[in-house]
Amino acid sequence: MSLKLREITITTPNGITLIQNRSLTIQSGEISVLMGASGSGKSTLLNAIAGHLSPLFNLQGSIELNAVELTTKPAEARQIGLVFQDAMLFPHLSLGDNLAFGLAPAYKARRRREKVDQALEQAGLGGLYNRHPDSLSGGQRSRAALMRALLAEPSALLLDEPFASLDENRRADIRAFTLTHIQQRKIPVLLVTHDPEDAAAMGDQVESL
Amino acid sequence: MISRADPKTLRLSVLGALGLGLILPILAGLLETGRTGFGYAPALGAISVSLEPWQALFTQPGVWTSIRLSLLTGLGATALATLLALGFATFAYPYLTQKHASRWLTPFLAIPHAALAIGLAFVIMPSGWIARALAPLTGMEPLSGWMWVNETWGLGLTIGLLIKELPFLLLMIVSASTQIPIQQYRRVGRSLGYSDASVWLKLIIPALWPLIRLPVMVVLAYSLSSVDMGLILGPSNPPVFAVFVLQLFSDPNLLLRLPGSAGALLQGLMVIAAFLLLWLIECACKPIGRCWARRGQRNIAAARMAPIVVGSIMLLAMMGGLAMLSMLIWSLTWRWSWPALLPTQWSLQAWQLGQSALGGTVLNTMALALITTTLALILAIAWLEAEDRGGRGRAGWAEWLIYLPLLIPQIAFLQGLNVLFLQLGLSGGLSAVIWAQALFVFPYVMITLSDPWRALDPRLARSAASLGASPIKRLLRVKLPVLLTPILTAAAIGVAVSVAQYLPTLLMGAGRVPTLTTEAVSLASGSDRRVTGVYASLQAGLPLAAYLLAFLMPSLRHRRWQKTMDTRS
Numbered sequence: 001m002s003l004k005l006r007e008i009t010i011t012t013p014n015g016i017t018l019i020q021n022r023s024l025t026i027q028s029g030e031i032s033v034l035m036g037a038s039g040s041g042k043s044t045l046l047n048a049i050a051g052h053l054s055p056l057f058n059l060q061g062s063i064e065l066n067a068v069e070l071t072t073k074p075a076e077a078r079q080i081g082l083v084f085q086d087a088m089l090f091p092h093l094s095l096g097d098n099l100a101f102g103l104a105p106a107y108k109a110r111r112r113r114e115k116v117d118q119a120l121e122q123a124g125l126g127g128l129y130n131r132h133p134d135s136l137s138g139g140q141r142s143r144a145a146l147m148r149a150l151l152a153e154p155s156a157l158l159l160d161e162p163f164a165s166l167d168e169n170r171r172a173d174i175r176a177f178t179l180t181h182i183q184q185r186k187i188p189v190l191l192v193t194h195d196p197e198d199a200a201a202m203g204d205q206v207e208s209l
Numbered sequence: 210m211i212s213r214a215d216p217k218t219l220r221l222s223v224l225g226a227l228g229l230g231l232i233l234p235i236l237a238g239l240l241e242t243g244r245t246g247f248g249y250a251p252a253l254g255a256i257s258v259s260l261e262p263w264q265a266l267f268t269q270p271g272v273w274t275s276i277r278l279s280l281l282t283g284l285g286a287t288a289l290a291t292l293l294a295l296g297f298a299t300f301a302y303p304y305l306t307q308k309h310a311s312r313w314l315t316p317f318l319a320i321p322h323a324a325l326a327i328g329l330a331f332v333i334m335p336s337g338w339i340a341r342a343l344a345p346l347t348g349m350e351p352l353s354g355w356m357w358v359n360e361t362w363g364l365g366l367t368i369g370l371l372i373k374e375l376p377f378l379l380l381m382i383v384s385a386s387t388q389i390p391i392q393q394y395r396r397v398g399r400s401l402g403y404s405d406a407s408v409w410l411k412l413i414i415p416a417l418w419p420l421i422r423l424p425v426m427v428v429l430a431y432s433l434s435s436v437d438m439g440l441i442l443g444p445s446n447p448p449v450f451a452v453f454v455l456q457l458f459s460d461p462n463l464l465l466r467l468p469g470s471a472g473a474l475l476q477g478l479m480v481i482a483a484f485l486l487l488w489l490i491e492c493a494c495k496p497i498g499r500c501w502a503r504r505g506q507r508n509i510a511a512a513r514m515a516p517i518v519v520g521s522i523m524l525l526a527m528m529g530g531l532a533m534l535s536m537l538i539w540s541l542t543w544r545w546s547w548p549a550l551l552p553t554q555w556s557l558q559a560w561q562l563g564q565s566a567l568g569g570t571v572l573n574t575m576a577l578a579l580i581t582t583t584l585a586l587i588l589a590i591a592w593l594e595a596e597d598r599g600g601r602g603r604a605g606w607a608e609w610l611i612y613l614p615l616l617i618p619q620i621a622f623l624q625g626l627n628v629l630f631l632q633l634g635l636s637g638g639l640s641a642v643i644w645a646q647a648l649f650v651f652p653y654v655m656i657t658l659s660d661p662w663r664a665l666d667p668r669l670a671r672s673a674a675s676l677g678a679s680p681i682k683r684l685l686r687v688k689l690p691v692l693l694t695p696i697l698t699a700a701a702i703g704v705a706v707s708v709a710q711y712l713p714t715l716l717m718g719a720g721r722v723p724t725l726t727t728e729a730v731s732l733a734s735g736s737d738r739r740v741t742g743v744y745a746s747l748q749a750g751l752p753l754a755a756y757l758l759a760f761l762m763p764s765l766r767h768r769r770w771q772k773t774m775d776t777r778s
Contacts, residue, residue: 047671050671050674050675051674051675052667052671052674052675054600054601055599055600055601056600056601074674074680075671075674075675076674076675076676076677076678076679076680076683077677078675079677080675081675081676082671082672082675084668084672086668088666088668088669088671088672090669090672090673090687090690090691091691092687092690092691092693093690101673101676101678101686102676102677104677145672148676149675149676152675152676152677154675
């Protein structure tokens with residue numbers, strides 16, 4: 001069980017090379033931290049792994065998850081969870097429905113609601129199923145976004161500056177919360193950040209771009 | 210590979226639908242008009258290719274006056290509308306927000322051209338509201354020198370065109386201005402000592418122009434070739450050129466269709482010539498503007514125009530408001546004698562009289578509006594989704610393709626197309642009218658929906674994809690619900706455009722598909738203003754109701770949210 005990037009090169013439509021010949025292996029249960037200034041192509045690399053790269057970009061190299069090649073698969077078939085800085089909760093769904101959106105369809109009716117309620121409980125959001133995402137605090141939204149991604153039972157998880165929009169005293173809490181939950185899953189995790197504290201607190205290996 | 214093959218299929222089917230439904234019929238109609246205009250019309254027994262139809266056209270009495278009149282009103286209304294809209298943006302920018310614009314411009318955008326023209330005619334005619342208000346000063350006589358409706362210079366028509374086209378241009382400027390860092394331009398410009406008006410003229414308008422060029426061309430094409438407004442507000446003998454051509458087409462002497470087709474071609478040439486003129490003006494303005502900007506003058510005299518610009522717009526808005534009110538009042542009138550400002554006897558009779566005839570007409574109008582809007586929305590959403598999946602922006606040619614039906618004068622290809630439809634046995638049916646209306650509904654729906662669609666954060670759909678949602682699920686469960694408000698707004702605009710269509714309904718329906726608009730226009734020339742008032746009020750009421758629904762539905766959803774939040778927290 002691992003996420004393997006082999007000799008990845010990404011070129012923009014204008015012919016600028018953003019990423020050149022990067023290779024990286026993340027074992028399951030391991031958190032790899034990628035550091036880099038803004039504009040260094042961190043988000044582009046995450047988009048490439050998750051399958052959101054614009055077709056106009058050129059991607060070379062291979063991305064393997066558990067020995068399965070991903071580059072030809074569409075995003076929804078990759079089983080790679082993605083958490084953004086701004087949480088990206090869907091504004092037309094309640095908090096609970098946002099979580100249910102991620103939950104595998106195999107869970108039916110009551111079991112479904114139980115799973116969501118349980119996840120809300122774990123995230124300290126118990127009883128807030130019907131709340132509108134806009135009425136939540138930044139920390140609550142971050143926890144919800146992580147739980148939503150985990151309910152989809154991904155085989156790997158990508159975190160795109162997940163703590164950047166939180167204030168200083170919240171950041172440590174959410175970081176600990178995130179660490180606890182992803183460690184239980186025993187999946188490869190790639191965290192992209194420009195904050196050295198994130199790297200120190202979470203990274204099993206730290207790379208820079 | 211799946212992810213890359215998929216967008217192509219969608220894109221190809223959208224392009225196919227547009228090619229077959231939009232470009233092919235327009236081309237076929239133009240070709241048919243073209244060959245009839247040069248004397249080849251086997252159905253009429255004419256098979257010699259010659260310039261005779263053109264000669265016949267130019268020997269028609271009043272043809273040159275008619276052409277001059279169309280050029281005067283069309284170019285005049287477009288120039289004034291463009292200058293006033295840009296001037297208003299300059300002087301009233303802080304009030305030109307998306308929110309203000311949608312509140313104040315909506316009624317003017319929603320009201321069909323014909324309804325506005327009918328209402329406006331009563332405001333400005335010799336015995337109309339303005340004349341009545343001035344009656345104490347003019348010795349209680351109707352103003353004989355006050356001939357704004359149907360007079361030779363087309364002043365009333367120009368005012369009518371201005372009231373309808375100015376709000377459209379303002380709306381286009383508002384939506385274009387979100388793509389330009391106007392605040393930064395103003396901050397930089399003013400810190401260098403330039404007055405606000407100079408910053409607009411020297412920095413912002415040059416940046417804005419490429420984004421509003423197409424809408425200005427739409428206004429130009431419409432103003433030069435409007436039929437329904439020309440019929441109601443324009444001079445009658447000779448009328449504006451588009452009406453002149455329509456009269457040749459509808460003459461009992463079928464052979465007049467030959468010079469009529471030549472006229473339809475000439476109408477097309479007039480619009481092309483006007484586009485060339487616009488291009489020449491643009492070419493001339495560029496070097497002059499650059500020189501002017503280089504000279505570094507901080508203050509410009511144009512700033513003194515502010516009261517004139519804002520005042521004219523206020524005056525036009527007031528006349529538009531009065532026009533809408535006058536239809537409603539006339540529909541409720543029994544007696545309204547000179548020089549009373551309000552009816553002397555009120556009555557609901559006009560509404561009751563019309564009921565039986567009205568029912569079918571209202572149903573036709575609503576059915577056409579719903580069907581064409583639905584078709585246009587489906588096509589527009591498919592197009593935008595294909596753009597998303599392709600991951601590339603819109604090519605320049607695609608933008609022109611969307612605007613194409615609005616840039617060609619309707620009369621230049623609709624009559625030719627109708628002849629083809631007649632041969633195929635499609636003319637006079639509801640489906641022919643649906644298609645002809647959808648041709649004009651689609652561009653407006655597309656224009657309205659494009660900006661908000663592209664403004665949607667792509668990470669929302671990406672989040673959904675990473676949670677395992679397929680492209681279709683991302684569209685139906687994330688994008689469309691989040692975009693509900695702009696989709697409803699686009700639908701309301703679609704309804705307004707459909708209800709307003711006169712020439713496509715008249716020609717393709719062969720007079721057998723009566724709608725509120727075709728009835729209102731034919732009643733407008735009659736004497737009973739009360740019944741005309743009923744039709745015009747309904748005609749304006751339908752699109753307004755659609756807008757109201759579009760505003761209310763999202764806020765209802767919002768109310769539901771607040772409730773659940775209250776009970777929970």
